[in-house]
């Protein structure tokens with residue numbers, strides 16, 4: 001009896017090093033400009049080619065502007081990094097979706113939307129949120145640059161087999177609660193290191209009821225509790241999403257793939273190293289108050305008191321609240337905010353824009369709020385326009401930007417100024433993540449919309 | 461990669477939990493296309509003020525603390541997969557990071573760059589912080605061959621885990637790519653016999 005994870009892992013073992021890691025075959029490799037240049041330089045210095053070029057796809061996303069992408073990138077160092085990616089693609093014969101390419105976008109958004117991401121695959125990328133692709137029933141995880149070089153050179157990677165954990169979500173979600181809230185709730189319960197060493201399978205009725213995009217949001221955040229990755233067994237929802245996408249199997253291949261994909265589930269009676277169950281009907285819209293994603297609470301909750309924190313964690317807790325400008329025991333509902341960021345590989349897909357737009361429709365953006373609405377890809381942006389959401393947003397006082405990682409990691413100009421509060425749909429509220437001194441409050445798209453319209457933290 | 465030798469060194473204490481890779485090296489320093497130079501920006505936002513002047517209250521700016529070993533609070537290296545974090549730590553001159561818990565990707569990245577992550581018990585860790593508090597010139601000895609770490613102030617010793625393969629790589633200065641490339645036949649054989657291939 002095997003878990004879904006075991007089935008996929010076992011199907012990719014090339015060999016196992018005695019007393020050491022497993023050599024795992026990688027089906028799909030995604031690459032971006034920030035974590036790859038040193039890997040390509042490594043290949044050059046060893047005189048190597050890319051072993052299986054058709055399995056690697058490149059996109060520029062982390063370090064690009066979200067306005068004026070048709071013009072050369074102003075920041076010289078950033079431009080050089082993006083140019084280096086283009087040159088590496090050309091030199092090594094790899095597919096590359098550069099700026100203004102209709103398939104350009106955030107690496108974890110374009111993988112699924114173009115049909116690259118499929119059940120049963122092993123997928124890696126030099127970015128920790130590669131866990132997103134697990135939503136399709138794939139083993140997908142982030143790697144470092146040395147490992148990027150390994151995959152380019154050999155289509156393999158050396159990995160120690162992680163332990164397995166199953167997280168069951170039972171019950172029915174409240175109206176104004178999304179997958180992001182489920183994830184923030186889960187991380188607040190398990191802490192940022194709570195799943196370190198594990199690969200998580202998300203199961204239960206509430207997960208089955210999620211759309212593919214919501215499953216992506218949930219799997220995306222697996223890394224924020226330390227998990228190597230998270231996956232969901234593929235089902236009709238998955239197959240319907242994939243069918244017809246550009247790189248999805250077609251015709252006879254599709255039938256063959258489908259037959260295989262339908263075997264991809266955890267056998268009844270298979271044992272996990274750890275199992276946790278949550279009742280989603282108790283989850284409220286969530287926000288974070290601190291500087292790691294585990295420091296989350298219901299939107300109407302209060303920040304813990306100092307004496308609720310264990311001894312070793314006190315220094316970090318106080319440091320974190322000081323950085324955020326919050327007090328222990330404080331309530332954040334009603335607190336004025338300065339910025340709203342809708343975007344990232346966590347919440348930058350069309351459903352996120354629909355949710356946000358639906359809320360702000362007929363209302364007006366608050367004057368004290370600067371809002372950055374950044375679609376996850378050009379395809380998402382196109383779809384926004386097709387559905388006329390851009391018009392509704394414009395009427396409400398919002399402006400749509402061009403795709404990229406943007407303020408999720410603030411490598412480009414989209415930096416939240418020091419001391420300012422940003423309600424962000426991204427994934428990390430680390431000190432300085434959205435710019436030096438920036439104060440991030442993580443939330444789902446609905447809470448972000450409510451904050452943008454009301455100028456303060458309010459329950460949507 | 462350099463061969464890893466037994467180290468006896470003073471250490472830099474950083475008793476903060478959940479130090480994430482965005483703190484180790486903030487994103488705005490990730491624009492480089494080489495591996496060099498990251499050490500100068502290690503912990504940049506804790507280390508320098510807005511004008512780029514050293515903040516005197518941060519431990520790396522305190523001249524009494526130095527050494528090849530960084531001792532940090534629980535759950536070190538969480539967050540982003542950026543290997544730049546390991547390059548920054550190595551570039552600064554650390555060869556060992558000691559903590560009671562490491563995030564997975566960081567641990568791999570460190571090992572791939574010849575930096576040894578040493579997991580110790582919470583008790584051993586707090587003793588290390590206490591020792592350096594009393595005596596900033598306190599030292600530790602890290603012996604990879606024996607897989608032990610000694611707090612030379614108290615004489616207490618702990619063993620740590622590392623898988624045999626990685627241990628050999630570090631001791632002999634080998635890297636994974638050499639290993640993988642020597643396995644090309646196996647990779648090709650795997651591709652042929654796969655039941656389902658994408």
Ligand code: SF4
Nearest residue numbers: 129344345405408409
């Ligand atoms: S949006 Fe943020 S988390 Fe996602 S790939 Fe970009 S930088 Fe990483």
